[in-house]
Amino acid sequence: MYTQGLNSNDSAPAAAEDAGKLARFQAKCDAEDKIEPNDWMPGAYRKTLVRQISQHAHSEIIGMQPEGNWITRAPSLRRKAGLLAKVQDEAGHGLYLYSAAETLGIAREEMYEQLLSGKAKYSSIFNYPTLSWADIGAIGWLVDGAAIMNQIPLCRCSYGPYARAMIRICKEESFHQRQGYEIMLTLCRGTAGQKEMAQDALNRWWWQSLMMFGPSDKDSIHSADSFRWKIKRFSNDDLRQRFIDATVPQGHYLGLTFPDPKLRFDAATGHWQHGEIDWSEFKRVLSGDGPMNQERMAHRRRTEADGAWVREAALAHAEKRRQRAAAARQAAE
Numbered sequence: 554m555y556t557q558g559l560n561s562n563d564s565a566p567a568a569a570e571d572a573g574k575l576a577r578f579q580a581k582c583d584a585e586d587k588i589e590p591n592d593w594m595p596g597a598y599r600k601t602l603v604r605q606i607s608q609h610a611h612s613e614i615i616g617m618q619p620e621g622n623w624i625t626r627a628p629s630l631r632r633k634a635g636l637l638a639k640v641q642d643e644a645g646h647g648l649y650l651y652s653a654a655e656t657l658g659i660a661r662e663e664m665y666e667q668l669l670s671g672k673a674k675y676s677s678i679f680n681y682p683t684l685s686w687a688d689i690g691a692i693g694w695l696v697d698g699a700a701i702m703n704q705i706p707l708c709r710c711s712y713g714p715y716a717r718a719m720i721r722i723c724k725e726e727s728f729h730q731r732q733g734y735e736i737m738l739t740l741c742r743g744t745a746g747q748k749e750m751a752q753d754a755l756n757r758w759w760w761q762s763l764m765m766f767g768p769s770d771k772d773s774i775h776s777a778d779s780f781r782w783k784i785k786r787f788s789n790d791d792l793r794q795r796f797i798d799a800t801v802p803q804g805h806y807l808g809l810t811f812p813d814p815k816l817r818f819d820a821a822t823g824h825w826q827h828g829e830i831d832w833s834e835f836k837r838v839l840s841g842d843g844p845m846n847q848e849r850m851a852h853r854r855r856t857e858a859d860g861a862w863v864r865e866a867a868l869a870h871a872e873k874r875r876q877r878a879a880a881a882r883q884a885a886e
């Protein structure tokens with residue numbers, strides 16, 4: 554763990570927390586100062602950050618699977634190299650984020666355990682299958698596009714280690730979004746069959762990417778606290794709307810249609826109005842009943858077990874080095 558900056562007790566009731574410390578903490582958030590690991594923070598702030606950052610890290614790790622599925626089937630060496638780099642970036646994002654969460658006093662092993670035991674959440678979007686190469690384009694364009702929209706404001710999050718991790722992550726997400734859109738553009742300029750494949754991918758990923766922004770504002774249980782603590786800057790619905798406004802013209806430029814008969818531009822507000830999101834599907838996927846939930850978790854558990862010997866070997870090697878260094882020190886004394 555990077556730090557053990559545990560200056561407050563999560564189980565302590567808020568009323569018992571020192572009012573003066575709380576006021577100073579809030580003033581710091583309001584002044585846009587960063588909260589750092591060893592600063593005092595309310596238990597609930599720590600808890601919400603651990604929840605959000607670890608969920609985000611898990612999403613990056615599970616999110617490698619839908620695309621990893623296509624690395625061996627990418628249509629050219631260039632596409633394979635691009636996809637390989639993207640999936641590696643996602644592993645890196647997961648690792649920065651686990652590191653950021655560790656600064657709040659939770660061990661990485663505990664977060665892994667929460668994921669592997671099925672107790673932790675990760676983004677609903679990664680429980681859908683990637684059926685064709687166009688899905689790789691759609692994921693980059695839509696899923697990474699949604700991720701950027703949601704994550705750029707997190708670069709200004711009040712918690713320093715999370716904000717700093719997000720700056721690098723967003724730069725990489727921007728490359729991911731472009732590679733996805735370029736795949737879609739190539740398919741849409743290709744044969745009729747390729748364009749049809751792109752349209753089919755958009756049909757299957759559109760509504761799911763809108764769900765990435767979380768429940769509608771009236772059902773968002775954490776938003777009020779997260780706004781107060783400057784973790785969130787825009788509401789789930791606001792960010793979703795921004796994403797729709799940015800993405801619909803991009804889809805039209807590709808010559809594609811969106812699977813929403815109610816989608817229309819409202820000149821009075823300057824926004825694209827959209828149809829109802831099927832929140833029952835969102836809830837079903839979150840409860841573990843999405844098309845790929847079981848496969849994703851089974852694969853993650855298998856990979857964890859397959860990698861056990863590497864971790865054991867690395868620990869044994871580190872121990873040997875430690876013993877050799879101790880012996881050398883003793884000999885020199």
Ligand code: FAQ
Nearest residue numbers: 609612616675676677696700764765766767773774775776
């Ligand atoms: N899926 O009160 P709110 C990526 C849960 S990374 C599953 O509104 P909050 C990169 C939420 O956790 C994608 N659960 O919560 C990539 C809470 O449950 P809890 C992940 C969801 O935290 C691209 C409950 O609903 N991005 O894509 C979802 O204020 C391509 C109530 O919700 C992040 O994690 C969902 N979609 O707002 C990788 C960004 N939405 O904890 C590979 C950071 C909500 O009470 C390939 N996270 N829930 O049990 C955030 O910005 C926020 O956590 C939100 C939710 C906006 C996701």
